[in-house]
Amino acid sequence: MKIIIEPMSADAFAPFGDLLEAKGTPDKIINQGLCGRFHDRARMDFSDGRAGISIFHAEKRDLPLKLDLVERHSEGSQAFVPMSHQPFLVVVAEDQNGTPQNIRAFLTEAGQAINIHRGVWHGVLTPLYDPGLFAVIDRIGEGPNLEEYWLPDEVIIATS
Numbered sequence: 401m402k403i404i405i406e407p408m409s410a411d412a413f414a415p416f417g418d419l420l421e422a423k424g425t426p427d428k429i430i431n432q433g434l435c436g437r438f439h440d441r442a443r444m445d446f447s448d449g450r451a452g453i454s455i456f457h458a459e460k461r462d463l464p465l466k467l468d469l470v471e472r473h474s475e476g477s478q479a480f481v482p483m484s485h486q487p488f489l490v491v492v493a494e495d496q497n498g499t500p501q502n503i504r505a506f507l508t509e510a511g512q513a514i515n516i517h518r519g520v521w522h523g524v525l526t527p528l529y530d531p532g533l534f535a536v537i538d539r540i541g542e543g544p545n546l547e548e549y550w551l552p553d554e555v556i557i558a559t560s
Contacts, residue, residue: 401503403467403557408490408506408514416492416504416520418442420479420513442515446476449541455483458525458532464558467491470500470521471548476539479515480525482508483533490514491523491557500549505557521549 406412410419418441426436444451470493482488487508493500500521507528508514515537516522525534539545 401553401555403491403503403505403555405463405489405505405507405557405559408508408512412504413490413492413506413514415494416522417477417517418479418515420481420515421509421511442477442479443517444477444479444515444537445518446539446541447518448475448543449539451537452540454536454538456480456525456532456534456536458527458534460530460532461489461526461528463489463528464556465489465526467503467523467555467557468551469548470503470523470551471546472519472521473516473539473545474519474547475541475543475545477515477518479513479537481513481535481537482527483535484529484531485510486527486529487512489523489526489528489557491526492516493521495519495521500551503555
């Protein structure tokens with residue numbers, strides 16, 4: 401199976417999570433008129449525990465990409481905020497009775513971040529450029545919060 405990468409947009413990504421970006425008119429102007437605040441743009445959702453911020457340093461990947469694993473987190477959402485001004489690849493899938501279906505791939509624009517909703521199947525962190533540094537806001541708590549699914553058939557993600 402071959403998946404063609406789509407450009408990231410808030411509407412296309414909405415079934416899987418939130419697109420975080422500073423586009424349009426800010427909700428409020430703060431800091432003596434020198435800063436636009438785009439307020440409350442992600443639905444952070446945790447069953448228990450608390451929100452924490454971790455730093456991930458992921459290796460750069462190349463396209464086309466062979467996708468063999470997706471995962472999901474039943475106990476909390478995950479926000480990925482790049483710490484460089486580079487786009488990255490986001491892979492998500494619908495759930496059908498515990499099995500990922502209808503895999504989609506999105507390419508963010510520089511300056512965009514994402515929040516993947518709780519329970520959504522997604523690929524691992526996939527930077528396409530070095531250094532692959534991300535701030536990740538997710539659930540910190542007791543108990544398991546990771547389910548992995550190894551894809552039975554080859555899936556290739558490409559630009560065309």
